[in-house]
Amino acid sequence: MIAILLAASMLQTQSTLYTSQSFTVTDSSVRQGRYEAVATSRDTILSSYPRSGHEVHYKFSINSQENEFPPGTEHTLFLRPRGGRIETPLHTFGVRPVPHVPTPEESASSEEGVAQVTFRVDMRPMLRAFREHGYYDPPNGPRIAAADFQGVYVIGDTPPLTWDFRSLRPGATQQLSDPDGDSVYTVTLPIEASYTRPRADGRALWARHADISAFPTLESKQRLLDAI
Numbered sequence: 001m002i003a004i005l006l007a008a009s010m011l012q013t014q015s016t017l018y019t020s021q022s023f024t025v026t027d028s029s030v031r032q033g034r035y036e037a038v039a040t041s042r043d044t045i046l047s048s049y050p051r052s053g054h055e056v057h058y059k060f061s062i063n064s065q066e067n068e069f070p071p072g073t074e075h076t077l078f079l080r081p082r083g084g085r086i087e088t089p090l091h092t093f094g095v096r097p098v099p100h101v102p103t104p105e106e107s108a109s110s111e112e113g114v115a116q117v118t119f120r121v122d123m124r125p126m127l128r129a130f131r132e133h134g135y136y137d138p139p140n141g142p143r144i145a146a147a148d149f150q151g152v153y154v155i156g157d158t159p160p161l162t163w164d165f166r167s168l169r170p171g172a173t174q175q176l177s178d179p180d181g182d183s184v185y186t187v188t189l190p191i192e193a194s195y196t197r198p199r200a201d202g203r204a205l206w207a208r209h210a211d212i213s214a215f216p217t218l219e220s221k222q223r224l225l226d227a228i
Contacts, residue, residue, distance in 0.1 A: 017222070027222040039227035042219065043208035050204075054079045054194050058156030060093055060121045060176075063149065064168035067141035068094055074156070076100075079193050081115035090184065092122045093152075094139035115193040119154045121176065124183045152176045152185045160189055 018025040023032040028039045037047035056077040060068045075097045077088050091097070129136040130146035137143050153168040153175050155161060160173050168174060176185035206227075220226055 026224070028224050030224070039224040042223055042226040045206040045224075045227050047204045047206070054158070054192070056117070056156055056158045056161070056191060058119065058154055058158075058161055060091070060119075061153040061155050061165065061168060062093075062126065062136075062138060062144060063151065064153060064165050065138075065141050066165060067138035067144075069096065070140050073097075077117070079115065079117070079191065081111050081117075081193050084111065084113070085116045085118070087118045088120055090120045090122055092124075093126060112193055114190045116188050117191045118186055118188045119176065120184060120186050121152065121154075122183060123152060123178070123185050127183055154187060154189075158191055160191075 015027045016024060017027060023030060030037045032049075035047075035049045037045055037049055039045050056079055057074045058077070059066075059074045062068075073096060075088070075091060077086070079086065126136045126138075126144075126149075130149065134147075135143050135145045151170050153172065155163055155165065155168065155174065157163065162174070173189065174187065176187040178185045218226075
């Protein structure tokens with residue numbers, strides 16, 4: 001309650017730095033519709049924005065090779081499960097993802113804990129090429145003969161995913177399958193859903209805990225800038 005009253009008193013003296021139809025920035029806060037982040041001090045921010053959920057970065061692999069995208073290009077899943085489960089979009093192998101950052105309205109905080117995440121990829125381009133030509137030229141890497149096809153895998157930065165291609169072998173946890181024969185390969189893996197900030201008074205809290213008194217400091221007239 002004290003933090004809320006303090007934030008309210010600070011709002012009365014805020015100086016607007018920028019405003020648009022989407023958001024307003026003052027010297028101590030950002031307001032976007034019904035969401036607001038307020039720097040209550042130069043090392044503390046209270047925010048009603050949804051807490052930032054874990055991002056899973058991943059891509060698919062044929063035969064344990066980096067052949068969907070070149071290094072640095074990948075898919076991103078904002079991990080916000082419902083009922084302990086979440087599915088990725090249905091990707092087509094080799095189609096570059098369209099960058100998308102969810103709005104606060106799309107990103108309402110959801111459950112924490114272990115979520116069952118289903119990865120999905122449409123392999124029809126590869127299977128069609130196998131039937132018509134006997135081989136497939138992936139977007140990245142060497143040609144794959146139909147007779148050499150061993151499997152489809154998902155790799156990534158969040159356990160049990162890994163960027164270590166050498167660990168991908170038939171029967172590995174990260175191997176996808178197509179049990180119903182519709183050319184869509186899937187696998188469901190347990191991934192920890194977590195958020196980057198704790199809660200305080202029903203809002204997300206960012207606060208400095210480390211002692212930085214031994215280092216040079218810079219203090220501006222804008223409390224929000226200093227807090228960030």
